[in-house]
């Protein structure tokens with residue numbers, strides 16, 4: 497078996513993906529399948545932390561256009577990520593993979609507060625750690641959260657799960673001549689303005705020299721394949 501290149505990673509899952517073919521909410525078969533992929537990745541001997549988005553439930557910008565202030569809307573978005581993490585935690589535990597949600601907000605009845613110490617402890621105990629609540633601050637995204645937490649907990653890469661198998665020169669769903677990049681530097685990713693991640697996330701990854709691997713989650717087993725080096729994706733690295 498190919499040996500994984502990384503010892504510890506942060507996987508970023510968009511909230512929208514959890515809705516499956518539904519317009520919003522959580523699709524149980526989809527979350528169960530993702531839980532299986534994450535457990536399989538853990539079984540390769542890689543420590544796995546996961547940042548989940550909240551777009552399947554709430555997006556701050558969308559709410560704020562309806563008379564709620566942006567910081568309040570963003571707080572609602574961050575709370576949506578907590579719900580997604582709890583659903584994923586339950587799906588992992590159901591299949592026998594122990595998991596622990598850690599939140600950026602103090603909510604002791606719900607889950608433990610994120611601290612680096614707690615994350616290190618649970619990862620060392622073979623649990624998958626679910627990082628809930630975004631950065632805890634409005635005006636940021638869960639992509640930025642993934643890079644921030646990866647840097648904080650000493651992960652070697654961020655695995656950014658998307659609907660396409662990498663970064664393209666333009667939208668491959670609209671432009672048949674779109675070219676897929678095998679590798680990009682952080683600066684190229686920033687200057688190219690590729691929509692796959694926001695600029696704050698790319699800038700922080702450049703600052704902290706963190707590689708980001710952009711890949712498609714559509715194929716079951718794709719997280720494990722990326723870890724074994726047999727998967728298809730774009731690597732954004734210094």
Ligand code: UDP
Pocket residue numbers: 509510511512548549550551552554555556557569570571572573574577629630631632633634635636637638639641
């Ligand atoms: N959010 C925030 N700060 C953060 C992370 C997220 O305010 O550090 C809010 C923001 O309103 C965002 C929502 O939470 O729209 C859901 O996160 P995101 O859009 O990144 O989720 P995804 O697109 O991955 O589903």
